[in-house]
Amino acid sequence: MSPLKEDAIKIIIAAIPGVVALVLACINYIVTKKNQERLETFKATLAEQKADKDAFRDYKYEARKRLYQEIEPLFFQLGEASEQALHRIYGLARTARAGDLRQEDGWLSREGYYAISTMYKLILPIAIIKVIQQRLTLVDLAVDPDINAQYILAKGLYISFTDDFVFANMEPLLPYDPNRKDWMEKRADHPEKYTRQGIPLGHLDNAADALIKHEGPGQWVTFGDFYAMYKNKIPEVYEKFDPIATVILYHHPKTRPVFWRMLVTQAHIYQALLRCREMHMRPAADVKPLMLPIETEGRSQFDWRHSEEVVTEREAQVDPFEIARQYLHKRMGELFLPPDWKSEINS
Numbered sequence: 001m002s003p004l005k006e007d008a009i010k011i012i013i014a015a016i017p018g019v020v021a022l023v024l025a026c027i028n029y030i031v032t033k034k035n036q037e038r039l040e041t042f043k044a045t046l047a048e049q050k051a052d053k054d055a056f057r058d059y060k061y062e063a064r065k066r067l068y069q070e071i072e073p074l075f076f077q078l079g080e081a082s083e084q085a086l087h088r089i090y091g092l093a094r095t096a097r098a099g100d101l102r103q104e105d106g107w108l109s110r111e112g113y114y115a116i117s118t119m120y121k122l123i124l125p126i127a128i129i130k131v132i133q134q135r136l137t138l139v140d141l142a143v144d145p146d147i148n149a150q151y152i153l154a155k156g157l158y159i160s161f162t163d164d165f166v167f168a169n170m171e172p173l174l175p176y177d178p179n180r181k182d183w184m185e186k187r188a189d190h191p192e193k194y195t196r197q198g199i200p201l202g203h204l205d206n207a208a209d210a211l212i213k214h215e216g217p218g219q220w221v222t223f224g225d226f227y228a229m230y231k232n233k234i235p236e237v238y239e240k241f242d243p244i245a246t247v248i249l250y251h252h253p254k255t256r257p258v259f260w261r262m263l264v265t266q267a268h269i270y271q272a273l274l275r276c277r278e279m280h281m282r283p284a285a286d287v288k289p290l291m292l293p294i295e296t297e298g299r300s301q302f303d304w305r306h307s308e309e310v311v312t313e314r315e316a317q318v319d320p321f322e323i324a325r326q327y328l329h330k331r332m333g334e335l336f337l338p339p340d341w342k343s344e345i346n347s
Contacts, residue, residue: 064143070135074128075150077219079277081125086270088121089263089302092251096304101252103191108251113227118251119244120211120226125270126161126204127211127220129154149335150276153291156332157269160262163327164198167261170323174257196246197259203243210240253304254311264302265324268294272335291335293325 092101100107107114132154141148168176178196187194199207211221229237253260272291299321305311
């Protein structure tokens with residue numbers, strides 16, 4: 001090999017470490033710069049996430065504050081009204097059992113104190129629910145699963161008044177034809193079939209509106225004022241409650257079986273609303289125990305049978321509760337426990 005080639009090889013060999021160092025320096029620079037860019041991007045993402053989290057936290061705080069200010073007091077009042085309505089349902093069964101709901105001279109055979117107070121106690125919860133619905137545009141129920149669950153119950157109660165045909169068509173079927181043209185003539189002989197036992201939505205809203213005060217102290221018309229206005233046939237009360245009176249007057253579980261199914265179902269909802277108040281609710285993942293089936297041992301308060309009436313145990317103490325269970329499971333299954341709820345809770 002010529003001296004010139006040997007020198008060239010030596011120069012190349014001597015240059016290799018420098019080239020390698022330069023390449024490594026370039027690679028290190030590129031990697032470092034990319035890492036810095038990634039780090040800055042990561043920091044920016046964290047900052048954005050933190051800002052979003054802080055904004056969401058602030059939103060939830062403000063939303064909860066509005067919710068508690070606007071809605072929670074109404075749910076407290078709904079609980080109070082639910083207790084009154086539930087005890088009136090118990091009272092209707094007790095009064096029938098005592099023989100005081102006879103068609104000819106019973107407590108509901110005239111527009112007296114018992115009939116008027118029954119109308120008031122059953123419709124007042126609906127008036128409160130209507131005000132809750134009016135205020136929903138100001139609040140976000142999603143920020144509090146407890147209150148959201150109560151609203152689901154309230155909405156179910158509201159709709160149940162309009163579901164008379166649904167209750168009639170559940171097994172065992174009840175003959176029910178209140179829209180027949182000659183219902184007035186037929187009703188005397190077959191009141192259970194031809195008397196209307198539900199309240200259309202528009203009539204229900206009108207009656208509820210009559211209990212909402214738009215001026216003066218308090219939100220609701222007191223029972224004393226309602227009683228006076230109804231007895232004096234003041235149109236804004238008397239006329240709006242005429243469809244309610246059609247359902248309430250002459251009510252008896254035997255002759256108004258569709259409405260009694262409805263009331264037993266509503267009793268489940270009232271009990272659930274009261275359970276909300278007593279338990280102050282549970283976390284969202286554990287809301288199912290809100291609504292429990294009324295077991296056999298708890299049904300005595302609904303036993304309306306009088307000694308003179310021939311009624312089977314199934315008709316009085318089984319069917320209405322099974323129908324209520326099916327109806328509620330369909331309407332608000334997320335809050336109603338399945339048949340094996342006891343084993344689920346104990347497991």
